[in-house]
Amino acid sequence: MQATILQMLREQPGDFVSGETMCNSLGVSRTAIWKHIKELQDAGYQIEAVRNRGYRLQSSPDLVTAVELRDGLSTTLLGQSIVYRETIDSTNNLARELANNGAIEGTLVIADEQQQGRGRRGRDWFSPPQSGVWMSLILRPELPLAHAAQITLVTAIALARALTRLTGVQAGIKWPNDILFNQKKCCGILTEMHAEFDQIHHLVLGIGINVNIPQADFPADIEHIATSLQAVKGTPIARAKVVQTVLEELEPLYRQYVADGGFGTLREEWKAHNITLGNNIIAHTAQGTIEGRALDIDEFGVLLIELPDGAHKKIYSADIMF
Ligand code: BT5
Numbered sequence: 001m002q003a004t005i006l007q008m009l010r011e012q013p014g015d016f017v018s019g020e021t022m023c024n025s026l027g028v029s030r031t032a033i034w035k036h037i038k039e040l041q042d043a044g045y046q047i048e049a050v051r052n053r054g055y056r057l058q059s060s061p062d063l064v065t066a067v068e069l070r071d072g073l074s075t076t077l078l079g080q081s082i083v084y085r086e087t088i089d090s091t092n093n094l095a096r097e098l099a100n101n102g103a104i105e106g107t108l109v110i111a112d113e114q115q116q117g118r119g120r121r122g123r124d125w126f127s128p129p130q131s132g133v134w135m136s137l138i139l140r141p142e143l144p145l146a147h148a149a150q151i152t153l154v155t156a157i158a159l160a161r162a163l164t165r166l167t168g169v170q171a172g173i174k175w176p177n178d179i180l181f182n183q184k185k186c187c188g189i190l191t192e193m194h195a196e197f198d199q200i201h202h203l204v205l206g207i208g209i210n211v212n213i214p215q216a217d218f219p220a221d222i223e224h225i226a227t228s229l230q231a232v233k234g235t236p237i238a239r240a241k242v243v244q245t246v247l248e249e250l251e252p253l254y255r256q257y258v259a260d261g262g263f264g265t266l267r268e269e270w271k272a273h274n275i276t277l278g279n280n281i282i283a284h285t286a287q288g289t290i291e292g293r294a295l296d297i298d299e300f301g302v303l304l305i306e307l308p309d310g311a312h313k314k315i316y317s318a319d320i321m322f
Contacts, residue, residue: 018054095136150263172275184227192317264299
């Protein structure tokens with residue numbers, strides 16, 4: 001109901017929408033309309049109410065509530081169900097719980113703030129309130145287990161496209177899960193999965209994007225390696241717009257990945273956005289540290305590096321430095 005009221009107000013920018021018009025199109029009483037307007041005002045929307053004229057939207061807060069995200073979202077799978085929390089430990093945790101309880105594919109879990117946002121291998125992910133996109137998607141691709149990890153690379157393409165579009169500055173993919181601007185990390189992906197036998201039961205695709213974080217607000221340990229969309233673009237960006245743009249870029253790529261049975265047909269586009277290949281790199285893997293030149297990725301998203309003695313080595317998972 002609130003989403004529809006908001007939509008009606010936004011369809012008449014700068015103009016009043018009469019209480020009567022709202023009552024008629026929503027089929028509810030004037031008191032009910034007023035109650036919803038009051039709730040929107042309490043949430044931070046500035047809505048002017050004038051007797052005999054109606055309601056006029058003056059400004060909207062930068063929210064990532066379901067009401068904001070739905071307004072103008074054009075996807076048909078991702079974000080059809082939205083679960084919003086003001087604060088949470090980690091959106092990946094709630095998404096996993098919902099997935100285990102049968103949540104539909106495409107369910108989006110999003111929070112204004114994470115108390116225990118996490119990266120890979122138990123690392124922390126800085127997730128302050130009102131300034132980032134901290135979200136997780138529940139996916140149920142019918143693919144063999146071996147293809148699950150490739151969703152991270154598919155998502156990286158969508159993010160590179162979306163973040164470039166939003167800032168007007170070229171974003172680059174650092175294998176496997178980082179999106180960078182000018183060597184600094186703006187976004188990370190954390191894919192977690194639940195599988196039985198050889199079949200994926202569900203994937204939880206966690207995405208963290210620094211949106212309106214001033215450079216000086218990053219903690220000292222990441223200040224020199226992190227950046228935000230605002231720092232890159234020079235002006236703040238509405239977080240709901242960031243979410244919508246990412247979902248709209250990801251949906252067709254995700255459908256292609258499922259239809260084609262893997263990441264192979266998207267490999268060339270990944271390479272076009274990547275900033276890893278061609279560099280001399282240090283790869284920290286669970287088995288140890290490897291140094292060499294990043295040559296290519298194969299159709300499974302595995303990184304191929306050339307060692308100093310000319311031999312080739314495949315790397316399945318690592319932290320890369322160059
Ligand atoms: C990642 O891990 O890059 C995955 C980040 C995923 C975050 C999302 S937010 C929604 C969902 N819910 C969660 O709890 N997580 C996901 P990794 O490659 O391991 O990088 C972690 C490292 O990045 C840390 O050790 C820091 O050095 C650095 N870091 C932490 N917070 C950062 C931030 N906000 N921006 C840039 N770098 C950060």
